[in-house]
Amino acid sequence: MIFDLFTIICCVAAFLVSLISIFATPFFRILSIVPRIQSSNEDEERATEYPPVSIVLYSHDLAHELEHNLSLFLHQNYEGTYKVIVVIDKGDAEAEDILKRYAHEPHLYTTYIPDTSRYMSRKKLAITIGVKAAKSDWVIITAPTCRPADSLWLSSIARKCRIDKNLVVSFTQYTDNTTTLKRFYHLLTESYLLRRAFKGIAFNTDSPCVAFRKKDFIGGNGFLGNLQYNCGEYSFIVNKYAAFKTTAIHLDSAHPLIEDFTSPKAWKHKRLYYNAIRHALLRRHSYHAMFNFDMTMLHLSLLVNITLIILAIIIQNWIVAGSSAFMLIIWIFFHTLFGKKAANHFGVEISVGSIVPLLIYVVWYHLLLMIRLHAADKNDFTTHKL
Incomplete structure (x- = not known):
């Protein structure tokens, strides 16, 4: 019974975080308009x-x-x-x-x-x-x-x-x-x-x-x-x-x-x-909040699915391993599909295989920019006297 409850909780968790992440993406939203x-x-x-x-x-x-x-x-x-x-x-x-x-x-x-x-x-x-x-x-x-x-x-x-x-x-x-x-x-x-x-x-x-x-x-x-x-x-x-x-x-x-x-x-x-x-800039908080939510769900869903796959293999729970692997494949498929469709509409050439890796990399690139900004001379961005 405990094992069955564990299996259900793991499968539901993999499903929910993957589903939220799939639709929490700017590519899905832009395709609607x-x-x-x-x-x-x-x-x-x-x-x-x-x-x-x-x-x-x-x-x-x-x-x-x-x-x-x-x-x-x-x-x-x-x-x-x-x-x-x-x-x-x-x-x-x-x-x-x-x-x-x-x-x-x-x-x-x-x-x-x-x-x-x-x-x-x-x-x-x-x-x-x-x-x-x-x-x-x-x-x-x-x-x-x-x-x-x-x-x-x-x-x-x-x-x-x-x-x-x-x-x-x-x-x-x-x-x-x-x-x-x-x-x-x-x-x-x-x-x-x-x-x-x-x-x-x-x-x-x-x-x-x-x-x-x-x-x-x-x-x-x-x-x-x-x-x-x-x-x-x-x-x-x-x-x-x-x-x-x-x-x-x-x-x-x-x-x-x-x-x-x-x-x-x-x-x-x-x-x-x-x-x-x-x-x-005015109205910045809602813009950054949406970006942060999307990136959080993206990495959370990836982390949850990979963790569950590894854990399930260790304890030989093949139901959890299979369902998490399936959700990970679905997650990759839809992120790739939405990204490629958006790229086609905008006339942007991006290979199918690069979309998910680049999505994952974006938040780390943001972090790198913030580090560079912190190290930069702030006078480079101002007119000094005003």
Whole structure:
């Protein structure tokens, strides 16, 4: 009788923790809203008005990327009017030479950051200057390290700039030579963020491409409230200006914006920057609580099933060993299935066999980032004087 009770308790425990873990994943949650996002894409394509749009690019030590990608922004097949506003540092001779070669382009407008600017994030200042230079209400900010996959990218994202929205968050794809870990981490993070934007109030974005209304940005005093940080421009715009159900999601794997990390250092800095500013973001507690719950259940279910298998083999309880092994296989299958389906919807190439190992690794990678942040110089993330 004691043995039977032990068997029942073990089998029920394996079943419950595995079941909870299977559904406590951002991939399962994002799959529930992707069909609705795609349905809205079809509706918008049938009845589209193309608003005037301004694209703001800031080039600082990115002359090579600007030269390589600028023409792709300038030659969009867009039925509405648009301008590409390039902001550069005054005296950046290399960037100035590149822009002189494109001076004949009707869609190009160039402006400068003055030499006298001090004690403020130059990127935030550049974005502010670019937004003020825009003649359109809708402004898209992105980076020279990004490039449109084709000439229909602008039309694709502009369809989201509807009258009932004030913000558009996008999903950028990574270049083919990006490591699987980076592609997976980006997909996982955006699965949390895009679902939250769809369901309520957007919290953040992991992609350097945000569209917003100029009147909101100017009326809200731009980056006022987080000027002490020299990073997190896209995060702060989404976090500050998002409202309930007013954020549209641009998810179009046929016409994406492709993001390129010029070096491993750029990726490392992107992750460290978020951890440095996370405490300044509104609505962060519920986001981190969900992530922590998912990761806890993921590791708990793995630990419970493996422990029960080992223990059952030692005491030769083959019912417990078999049921725990079965639940572990089911656990692996569904996590892989949901992850692969999400990757396919987002146009992300991830091998089937890497999904579960990467899921397990994510929480340890988070821990590594926190250790690196603790060891870093905190002045690297601030403007010092503010």
